[in-house]
Amino acid sequence: MGMREAVDQVVHEAELQLTDGTWELAVTDSDLARQAAAALTDAVGPVDAHQALPRIERLAALREALAALALTVARTHGHLAWFLADASSHLTPVLHWRALDAPDDRTFGAVLPADDELADAEAAIRLLAAILARISQDA
Template sequence: MDMVTAAERVIQEAQRQLAKGEWEPVTGDLALARETAAALAVAVGPTDVQEKLPRIDRLAGLREALAALAVTVARTHGHLAWFLADASSHLAPVLHWRVQDGPAGSSFGAVPPADSDLADAEAAIRLLAAALTRTGQGT
């Protein structure tokens, strides 16, 4: 499953829980959702901007986005943590990507991503940022 589809499924589950009142974010979660959305937006910009960046900068932005998600998961509990942990797990392949050449057998299993892989991960991050923005507004 591609990362966008995985993100959409996680977001749909979160939206369902919010709509049914199964997840009622507290004030602290709302603030964390807004902060995380902002961090994701900084890490991964608009498509037209990202596509012009060198691959190493695109990968660095994706790793920064994963770091922002990890920090938020570490700072909260309950539904927000579960939501972001699930989303992060679908983005985990980013951690095994490399854009620099490495000697055979010396790259710890890291593999070069295709441009479409980078774009897929960036789009998934944008979806998460939008969902977190909505959640942070209490909607």
């Protein structure tokens, strides 16, 4: 299962919890969700523009998105933290990716991602940004 598909399952669970009232977004969480959505959108821009970037910039943007998610998780508790932590856990392969060649193969296990893996991670980030923006407006 790809990252986007895994994150989609987490998003689906969040939508169910929001719909059935299990998760009621507090005002402070709504503000954090809005800020996280903006940070994710800033990090991973529109598909066409982002895919035209060099691999090193695409990877840097994905790492920036992961950092924004980590900071948001650190600033909250409860459902929003659980949701973002679960979604983030599906994006951890990004942390093992590298953009530079390593002729001596001494990379601490880092691997070069395929273009479709980069695109999959970027799509997962865009999905998270979209739901965070939506739920922050609904609260």
